Amino acid sequence: MQGFQHPSFYEPQRRNVQRVDHSKGRETVKMIALNIGILKQKKWLAASAAGLFLFFLLLTFPSAPSSYTSGTSTSTSGSSRADNAVEISTKKISYDKTTPPTVGCESIVIAQQQLLISEYTKILKDIRYVNIWGYLETENKGDAAIWVAQQILLNMLGITTMEVCRYVDRDCDIEKFAGALKEHEHSAIVIAGGGNTNDFYWDDVPSRFKMMAKFPDVPVRSFPQSIYFTKPDKLNQTLTNYGAHPDLQLCARDRPSFDFLEEHFKPQGIDTRLTPDIAFMFGDRHDIRLNTPKKWDILILARDDWEVTKGAESELKEGEGTLTLPTGRTVTYKKIDWKKIPTGGINDEGHKELGKNQRAYAKAMDGFALLASSRFVITDRLHGHIMTTVLGVPHVLLDSKLKKNLNYHGTWTEECGCVRVVDDMGEAMGMAGMFFEVAENRA
Amino acid sequence: MQGFQHPSFYEPQRRNVQRVDHSKGRETVKMIALNIGILKQKKWLAASAAGLFLFFLLLTFPSAPSSYTSGTSTSTSGSSRADNAVEISTKKISYDKTTPPTVGCESIVIAQQQLLISEYTKILKDIRYVNIWGYLETENKGDAAIWVAQQILLNMLGITTMEVCRYVDRDCDIEKFAGALKEHEHSAIVIAGGGNTNDFYWDDVPSRFKMMAKFPDVPVRSFPQSIYFTKPDKLNQTLTNYGAHPDLQLCARDRPSFDFLEEHFKPQGIDTRLTPDIAFMFGDRHDIRLNTPKKWDILILARDDWEVTKGAESELKEGEGTLTLPTGRTVTYKKIDWKKIPTGGINDEGHKELGKNQRAYAKAMDGFALLASSRFVITDRLHGHIMTTVLGVPHVLLDSKLKKNLNYHGTWTEECGCVRVVDDMGEAMGMAGMFFEVAENRA
Numbered sequence: 001m002q003g004f005q006h007p008s009f010y011e012p013q014r015r016n017v018q019r020v021d022h023s024k025g026r027e028t029v030k031m032i033a034l035n036i037g038i039l040k041q042k043k044w045l046a047a048s049a050a051g052l053f054l055f056f057l058l059l060t061f062p063s064a065p066s067s068y069t070s071g072t073s074t075s076t077s078g079s080s081r082a083d084n085a086v087e088i089s090t091k092k093i094s095y096d097k098t099t100p101p102t103v104g105c106e107s108i109v110i111a112q113q114q115l116l117i118s119e120y121t122k123i124l125k126d127i128r129y130v131n132i133w134g135y136l137e138t139e140n141k142g143d144a145a146i147w148v149a150q151q152i153l154l155n156m157l158g159i160t161t162m163e164v165c166r167y168v169d170r171d172c173d174i175e176k177f178a179g180a181l182k183e184h185e186h187s188a189i190v191i192a193g194g195g196n197t198n199d200f201y202w203d204d205v206p207s208r209f210k211m212m213a214k215f216p217d218v219p220v221r222s223f224p225q226s227i228y229f230t231k232p233d234k235l236n237q238t239l240t241n242y243g244a245h246p247d248l249q250l251c252a253r254d255r256p257s258f259d260f261l262e263e264h265f266k267p268q269g270i271d272t273r274l275t276p277d278i279a280f281m282f283g284d285r286h287d288i289r290l291n292t293p294k295k296w297d298i299l300i301l302a303r304d305d306w307e308v309t310k311g312a313e314s315e316l317k318e319g320e321g322t323l324t325l326p327t328g329r330t331v332t333y334k335k336i337d338w339k340k341i342p343t344g345g346i347n348d349e350g351h352k353e354l355g356k357n358q359r360a361y362a363k364a365m366d367g368f369a370l371l372a373s374s375r376f377v378i379t380d381r382l383h384g385h386i387m388t389t390v391l392g393v394p395h396v397l398l399d400s401k402l403k404k405n406l407n408y409h410g411t412w413t414e415e416c417g418c419v420r421v422v423d424d425m426g427e428a429m430g431m432a433g434m435f436f437e438v439a440e441n442r443a
Numbered sequence: 444m445q446g447f448q449h450p451s452f453y454e455p456q457r458r459n460v461q462r463v464d465h466s467k468g469r470e471t472v473k474m475i476a477l478n479i480g481i482l483k484q485k486k487w488l489a490a491s492a493a494g495l496f497l498f499f500l501l502l503t504f505p506s507a508p509s510s511y512t513s514g515t516s517t518s519t520s521g522s523s524r525a526d527n528a529v530e531i532s533t534k535k536i537s538y539d540k541t542t543p544p545t546v547g548c549e550s551i552v553i554a555q556q557q558l559l560i561s562e563y564t565k566i567l568k569d570i571r572y573v574n575i576w577g578y579l580e581t582e583n584k585g586d587a588a589i590w591v592a593q594q595i596l597l598n599m600l601g602i603t604t605m606e607v608c609r610y611v612d613r614d615c616d617i618e619k620f621a622g623a624l625k626e627h628e629h630s631a632i633v634i635a636g637g638g639n640t641n642d643f644y645w646d647d648v649p650s651r652f653k654m655m656a657k658f659p660d661v662p663v664r665s666f667p668q669s670i671y672f673t674k675p676d677k678l679n680q681t682l683t684n685y686g687a688h689p690d691l692q693l694c695a696r697d698r699p700s701f702d703f704l705e706e707h708f709k710p711q712g713i714d715t716r717l718t719p720d721i722a723f724m725f726g727d728r729h730d731i732r733l734n735t736p737k738k739w740d741i742l743i744l745a746r747d748d749w750e751v752t753k754g755a756e757s758e759l760k761e762g763e764g765t766l767t768l769p770t771g772r773t774v775t776y777k778k779i780d781w782k783k784i785p786t787g788g789i790n791d792e793g794h795k796e797l798g799k800n801q802r803a804y805a806k807a808m809d810g811f812a813l814l815a816s817s818r819f820v821i822t823d824r825l826h827g828h829i830m831t832t833v834l835g836v837p838h839v840l841l842d843s844k845l846k847k848n849l850n851y852h853g854t855w856t857e858e859c860g861c862v863r864v865v866d867d868m869g870e871a872m873g874m875a876g877m878f879f880e881v882a883e884n885r886a
Contacts, residue, residue, distance in 0.1 A: 110553055110727070118730030128801045148601060155598035156725075158591060158804025185794060186801075282599075283726070284553070287561030351628060358571045358629075361601025 092414040094397075094421055100435035104392035105416035106284045112276035112412060113283045116224075117156055119275045123221055123249060124157055129184040131177055133211050133220075134192030134204055135164035137359060140339035141367025142279070142383025146194055147360040149281040150223055154190075156281075162187070164356070168210040181218055189215060193223030193253070193278040195382065195404055199234035209241035212248065220245055224253035224275045226404045227260050235264065243268030253277045254407040276412050279386045285368065289391040292372035296320065297331035298432055299374035301384040303400060304337040311424030312380040312398040325433035334374070338367055338381075376435050378428045382408055389416055394441070396422045396431045535857040537840075537864055543878035547835035548859035549727045555719035555855060556726045559667075560599055562718045566664055566692060567600055572627040574620055576654050576663075577635030577647055578607035580802060583782035584810025585722070585826025589637055590803040592724035593666055597633075599724075605630070607799070611653040624661055632658060636666030636696070636721040638825065638847055642677035652684035655691065663688055667696035667718045669847045670703050678707065686711030696720045697850040719855050722829045728811065732834040735815035739763065740774035741875055742817035744827040746843060747780040754867035755823040755841040768876035777817070781810055781824075819878050821871045825851055832859055837884070839865045839874045 094101075124130075132150065136143065154161060162180040165172035181187045189211070196204040212220060227250075229235040242248060242265065249271040252258035258274035266272050302312065316323070320334045343363045346353040353359055367387055371377055377388050377395035382405050388395045397419055399406045406421065413419060422428045435441050537544075567573075575593065579586065597604060605623040608615035624630045632654070639647040655663060670693075672678040685691060685708065692714040695701035701717035709715050745755065759766070763777045786806045789796040796802055810830055814820055820831050820838035825848050831838045840862055842849045849864065856862060865871045878884050 114727055114730065117726070117728070118734075121730065128796070128798065128804075152595075152598050155595050155800075158800055158808075160798060160800060186796075283560070284557055285560070287557065287564065291561075353571070353629075355571065355603060357598075357601055357603060361571075365601075 093417050094414050094419045100431055101394035101420045102417045103394060105389050105418045108416050109284045109390055112280040116275050116281055120153055126186055127159060127188045128186040129160050129162055130188050130190045131162050131181060132164045132192055133189050135166055141363050144360040144363035145279045145367060145383055145387055148364045149278045151357055152281040167207050188219040188221055191222040193225055195226045197225045198228035199231045205238055212245040219247045221249045222251050223278045224251045227252055227257035228402050239268050242270060251275055255411040256407045277386055279383060282390050285390050286392045288368050289372045289393055294375055295373040296334045297375050298333040299377045300335040301379040301381055302337055303380050307401045309399055309401055314425045326430050327433035327437060329436050376432055389413055392418050394418050396420045396428045398422060536860050537857050537862045543874055544837035544863045545860045546837060548832050548861045551859050552727045552833055555723040559718050559724055563596055569629055570602055570631045571629040572603050572605055573631050573633045574605050574624060575607045575635055576632050578609055584806050587803040587806035588722045588826055588830055591807045592721045594800055595724040610650050631662040631664055634665040636668055638669045640668045641671035642674045648681055655688040662690045664692045665694050666721050667694045670695055670700035671845050682711050685713060694718055698854040699850045720829055722826060725833050728833050729835045731811050732815045732836055737818055738816040739777045740818050741776040742820045743778040744822040744824055745780055746823050750844045752842055752844055757868040769873050770876035770880055772879050819875055832856055835861050837861050839863045839871045841865060
């Protein structure tokens with residue numbers, strides 16, 4: 001195999017700033033306020049529509065607040081500056097370390113959901129029944145959200161899930177699995193989405209080799225995945241086995257993963273796609289944020305495994321308490337890794353919930369509830385970031401060792417005002433400090 | 444029973460116009476153009492986000508185009524008009540007969556979908572399994588869309604559908620139906636949504652009496668419905684039977700229906716809600732509009748039953764052909780009632796599709812395809828209006844005899860730029876004429 005290279009990763013990009021007339025800018029804000037007034041006359045839609053509209057304001061004037069208040073933007077154009085002009089920077093708001101994150105990112109959430117629907121309408125065209133490959137139940141609320149979101153998308157496309165397995169030879173009635181596919185025309189196997197297509201966790205990838213060898217006549221599709229290989233022999237083995245299936249389509253959830261698929265998998269005759277993470281099928285759930293009472297100021301949702309980066313490490317023990325921010329303000333916090341938090345209501349003696357979808361839904365909702373109970377979230381989990389964005393809760397994001405967090409963020413969510421990227425826990429606490437200095441965030 | 448009254452209906456409301464400074468208005472448009480430019484730098488989200496943003500422009504400046512081009516707006520304020528001022532009317536764009544409908548209504552579609560999700564999160568709290576009451580399969584593409592949309596919402600909430608029936612004593616294994624409810628804690632019966640809660644079609648309502656009498660211990664919920672009673676004895680009978688169930692919740696899909704529930708059903712101890720029509724669970728599907736080749740200029744989707752109003756009647760026979768608009772332009776058209784159009788691919792000999800969800804999905808998608816194949820739609824079907832709005836196809840809406848179309852439109856969609864309300868087929872053709880005079884709509 002030739003031409004093997006490590007995948008390349010995104011670097012934050014700073015864009016040139018552009019100048020607009022200050023007085024006209026103020027007029028614009030005034031007119032937008034007028035328009036929100038008009039919207040509010042539509043009593044039943046006012047809350048949602050005005051919320052969306054306000055978000056557009058944030059989206060389309062990404063750094064206006066910092067330009068007005070901190071004066072840190074600098075002009076890179078050579079032209080002279082008019083007396084009444086301010087500068088509106090077009091750099092991505094989530095890299096701005098001079099302002100704290102704000103509430104909501106509805107339009108980018110909705111755009112990702114729509115893209116998932118429109119892309120999978122094509123990917124799963126004429127498919128009416130599927131078996132899913134890669135089912136697993138853990139306490140990880142992100143895994144649960146992925147499972148539920150897969151079901152939401154399939155149902156959106158009128159598709160019924162029949163059988164689910166993870167291994168050909170373990171915890172799986174493979175004959176029943178095969179029988180369901182045979183019984184239904186218009187059926188396919190869909191590989192679960194997530195972060196397991198890599199050569200570190202060498203478990204799900206080889207299990208797919210066996211599945212594909214066993215079902216050469218069944219179309220195999222995939223939900224969006226991160227792709228990460230560093231070992232040429234394992235990549236080679238994967239390309240050989242995947243390439244042997246005559247009707248395989250793979251879907252990446254971030255640009256570096258997609259580029260890697262294009263470079264290595266596409267030449268094997270494999271159809272490759274790029275879509276957002278499946279969890280965006282939850283769509284805009286600002287209602288959960290609004291309907292959940294706040295229990296603590298800061299939630300620290302932190303990996304506790306080998307994927308933790310140096311920067312994300314912290315002396316803070318898991319649990320609840322108070323901490324003092326760099327500004328001197330004392331806040332309440334809770335620190336967890338949500339894969340260790342048992343989900344209530346589904347394991348009670350004599351009342352154990354048996355439904356796979358029901359169990360996953362309860363866990364995903366527990367995850368959303370944890371995030372929505374917080375005024376501010378610090379996380380190095382990708383689905384901490386994604387689910388917090390679905391809710392619109394202000395948060396900061398640290399990368400993980402496989403770089404999947406910033407690869408995702410750099411592809412899809414870097415224009416979200418509700419997130420800031422930080423390099424380490426010190427910066428995270430600094431950002432939290434700034435956040436709680438804004439009066440409305442303290443209550 | 445006292446205080447019985449016919450429900451009241453919405454009348455189009457004309458609002459006062461407000462004045463803004465012309466020069467500032469232009470500056471706003473310029474800035475918005477700049478911002479769209481910024482959005483487009485985000486390659487992967489640009490199409491969706493810019494589309495949404497453009498829609499906001501339409502939404503928040505509802506009659507700006509007519510003010511600029513036709514000069515028909517008049518000021519009702521007593522103040523003098525500045526030289527550089529234009530008037531921006533805040534009347535609802537869809538009643539404006541001086542301008543044709545435009546493409547798209549994404550933000551109102553999305554806001555309705557979000558409201559359905561947030562309301563049913565509360566209505567179906569702690570419910571994990573449901574039986575549905577009121578299943579029927581017809582060729583009506585609107586009924587099929589309702590069925591699919593119900594499944595989308597239930598799956599969004601992690602809920603599995605077990606059994607479905609319409610009558611206790613016909614086409615229903617009522618013991619199996621009862622057994623499924625008994626087998627699962629956290630279960631409920633949900634009555635299907637739609638337009639059948641009235642005393643004209645006296646079929647589904649009395650069938651619910653029997654169901655509720657048989658399951659007094661099971662929570663009964665409903666998907667959104669139109670409510671329309673004119674016969675005091677039948678209303679009385681309904682109130683008595685519905686009121687006898689100890690845990691019933693009803694949901695109206697338009698304001699007059701909700702007001703009627705509040706007045707008559709709520710005093711019986713029945714919980715009452717107002718939400719948009721369930722079909723908005725499809726969300727924004729502008730992708731279907733964009734991906735469907737256009738086959739004719741005008742689709743006339745017309746009821747062919749007793750619900751047709753005088754104004755919606757027409758000499759035009761069902762079928763395809765050409766017609767000449769009042770402007771003299773000749774266009775191609777197709778006229779149908781989609782409950783008579785057989786859906787392809789699900790009834791082929793030896794390959795009949797048996798899945799309820801699959802059959803409904805195929806029919807709903809056939810409905811969307813009919814609408815999306817058209818440059819302009821004329822309809823007096825409520826789900827003609829709703830599904831065309833989901834796609835964002837420009838259209839005109841006529842009322843139906845039970846007034847459910849304009850009741851719905853007046854509650855939720857009157858600010859959609861993609862629809863105009865007309866009184867009869869003559870006005871519909873006039874609106875089509877105006878539409879095809881806009882150069883970009885002819886191709």
